[in-house]
Amino acid sequence: MKPLEASDPRQVGPYRTLAELGRGGMGRVLLAGGPDGRLVAVKLVDEQFVEDDGFRARFRREVRASRQVAGAYTAAVIDADPEAPTPWLASVYVPGPALQTAVARTGVLDGEAASRLAAGLAAALVEVHRSGLVHRDLKPSNVLLTGDGLRVIDFGIARAAEGDGTRVTRTGMLVGTASYMSPEQARGESPGQASDVFSLGSVLVYACTGQGPFTAGSVPQVLHNVLTAAPALDGLPARVRELAEACLAKNPADRPTPEQLLGRIGGVVPAARPWPPAVHALIAAQQDEVDRLLHAHSPAGPPFYPPAPVPAPTAVDPAAPSGGPSRRRFLVAGGAALGVAAVGAGAWASVSGGGSTKRHPTGGKRAGTAAQRPVATLTSDVPLDRLAFSPDGSLLAAIGGDATLRFFDVASRQPSGDPIKGGTGDRARIAAFSFDRTGDTLATAGDGVKLWDVRTRRQLAALTVPLMASMDAPGPAHDVGYSPDGRLLGGAGMELVQIWDAHSRAPVGKVEFGHADIMSKVAFSGDGKLLAVPDESAVKVYDVASGKQSGQSLLGHTAAVIAAQVSPDGHTLATAAYDSTVRFWDLQTGRAVGAPITVGSEVMVEFIDFSPDGRILAGGTQDGTVRLWDVASQRAIGKPIGLGGEVTGVAFGGEGRTLATVSKRTIQLWDLTALTRA
Template structure:
């Protein structure tokens, strides 16, 4: 983690705390280094703006803050202040210098038996503190364990739970909170978690500390999860006493694992030590502390009086500030869940752009256009689409329920559709059948709903993984263009049914492809297009085998893939900030890549009914139209004022609907084409 000087737009004050620098950032927000009125250093987590307008997130964050503040002890970095109601919610924790365990191992080598037992005892004691507060950590891993001069601190407890409600856009296609190599089996299955899940993670962390790798490592996330679920842990090289502890913690059955209290009993007494870690680790701690000492001003911070709590004020940088970098050891007392490190495997939204006024329609060139109509929602929405007869618009709410809107009346239509109760209530994707009578949802398997009555009329099971037949969550759902087939995406497979009889007709196991891929039938339904990292592989539905050559061209992971209405053209968007078009029958690229800027990603795609126009919604709040034949823009981009979370054409190709947070806007396509 590196120190970054504050930009002109960064807050110099968060509540009663003066900010000095940025410690890091990730999927839920960023962490700043600051100090309080008493001079104590704090790590302040600022929640990312994509969650700010989500009332459901604020409610969960509020509950977690209350619970987290009850966690106080020698083995956790105490939460000392928070304001969930602030315009930008924040949480302050005691700052603790010290490298994360993964950095210490990478830089100084694995721990010996004595240090590993000390680590195990400290982790067990930390989990006792967390669990006594009524929390389950759910992301205990080497990067969330800080090695300090007096022992260790476990960070980021309770915060992941606030994100799991999925009113947030931690992920669009599914939610698996945690890090694959350190998940428990029940966590990998998407089940409700108890304290025993954290004990399993403790065992995995212990193995890492002594070997430099987790007990279930493999060359892809699906294989890691398969190992977590079915394989015996790799424990070679562990000292005997550490091995005994790891075996107990890594029992597949939660009931077979020791509690943290029992684990402490098995470890026995740990000898006191003024320097608990190897000397090389203490050298890292001292170096990091030195960087902080040089960063801080010599005297009291300069500037106007500190304002009351619950306000954020921009002001000049504190006197004595100089730009420096921490060692890569990193030491924020509050961790950040990152896409690479531990939240989800799926396409996730970026929202680093500055806020703009919503709904003005002011384009990048300055021209102002206005929507012909606007719809508002009580919750943030995602993944917009029309029904086949254009009478309804559907989207997935931030609470995981499907909202329907009457297009003619411009108002909500009926009650939301919920996928179940509790952890199984969330819906991740929707698809209409060919005539629009049935809505298929992906969540707790694939469920079918009568559109008129909103009643469930069917339920289909998706295997958890290609190698595990137990029922699992479905992360996407889709019908073939001719309406004959229905597909549901599991973790590393797509299950296929006859859309009329619901009989299973096949399965495509895509293995190492993008985890939890989209259901993307091509042509007459005989093929499936499945993104595989930076390429697209085409699979034959009947045989389940790859057909033809991979489509190559992107240089970063593919976010979205969509087939045109006639089934011939495939559009893909990736994190390399490009959109590419492909001719499905030949597998050849169509024209040149479409670019929207070096730091802007297109995250949602839609074809017009005739297939001649492609729409894209971007992370920086713009919606674009392109001519499919020439790949040139149609008119100017529409600035929507917030991250675009859905685009859709009506069936006549006259209207484009755009979605940004809680607002659906309808745009006349002819007017947009005129610029």
């Protein structure tokens, strides 16, 4: 841990930086504190990757996927800003040295500790792969040895950097560390889950010998060894050598899966102190250093979080030159002077109008009339993701960054009741949710699909989504949704959508799309007979009764589909993709409806919602704006609404009279009539 240098930022998003934890090929990591007092590790991405035009889109996609990985062997991603001048992400801070540091300072691991390391790494990869991710950069510096075991960090980030291949486009440098790459990565191929197993074997060799199995005097020679040479396994304990040899097979098909590797390892004896004493001494020393650092920032000194001004979110003038999205946070402390009343998890505040034309941080102008201002603003203590109104419009729900589902009473503009926690354990994060037609029951996706009583917030049932089409073992759910007629409930897994009867909760079928896809969605037609499933840049429509594809794929996007939603009448499908377009489709005929909407170069719509009458579509973008379109004509309505930060949810409520938007910790309610007149 190193003190901050003069050039280091003192604030990254809502996090105040304290010290440098380390540096690597992808960037540097800073220790920071959040507004809630929680310690986080903030990774600042190196500038060389930002120069790649497609990096931010890939980084945004990978961060969103990484948030779905939260197990006992991973450090959960809790916040990120892909649009900052220097993109960053924040994960839970876990005290403990990297394996690389531990080996360098205390020596190599013995057979028992190496077996424990192998079991922990295999279990971590099970968690990562269940979420549809491939780590791609498993190496000693990305493995933390902790007081209770280990944590794997930085999954998904290598993929954001590498684009279509495995090399950085502008510098020619190899993404990742050559000594721990798989042969397929060294050949420039897209790595799969078996690549992570190969890297695991290389990490095991390093842990027991202090060097990788293909070490050489130059990177080209290392890569040549990875491709053609037998690994150097001398000096490994017999049990560890057998495991490493299996993992380091040149052919991916010959390597064990992480589950099979756990079976080969067998049971590991439980231990209160899993590592050698010298490693635990490093852990204790790091914790002591953090304690001293925090003591220096005690309340006796200057305020840890000084009050911050609260800018008024306003409409953006599309003709105004862009200055890049602002990343200011609406902190409760800063809002108190403006009449924000703190209530529970956050606070609602009325925002008055004004005639200012001061330049807005997003590059637009402040609105000239109060009609273009939100009618209410809520500031939360945690980042919020996704929004949905209950069918009667009385409740607004959002996913909290603390793995909860939070509710707000629309009439009183206050938090409503206790949050819903996905369950016990780190895997119980909520990825998506959906109200049933009555609004009495709510379904969440995460560790399977769970049903909740909206009034009491008690769990009613837990439904299993198979891990794979060929396996009944339970897996994660990435999306969940009811059919518009209320008869069916669907949960999207990695390779299929499991379908249940919404009333009896009995399985009634499944739609298999045959390959891992964490972008899969649940979008039923109005009568529940059809199901639309994004598949990369296409959308496939399936007959629910037979589980077979119905008609041709919906083609038109040129990049992966991010969002898909069916109109309230169940006839029209809206899709948004990473190609910066929004398209409409007739679900029954499979034909495109009207012309595609082009949002703008490098501007992606990530969240969409139809108005209750189906006439308007709202889209929230990563550049901090919300846009409205007339569905019939595909024309823009009014001006884009600037939120000053990446939009993480949009929803219509109040019988279509209200639009809710969320950006990080701030929910805003807008009068739709005023917006459409703007």
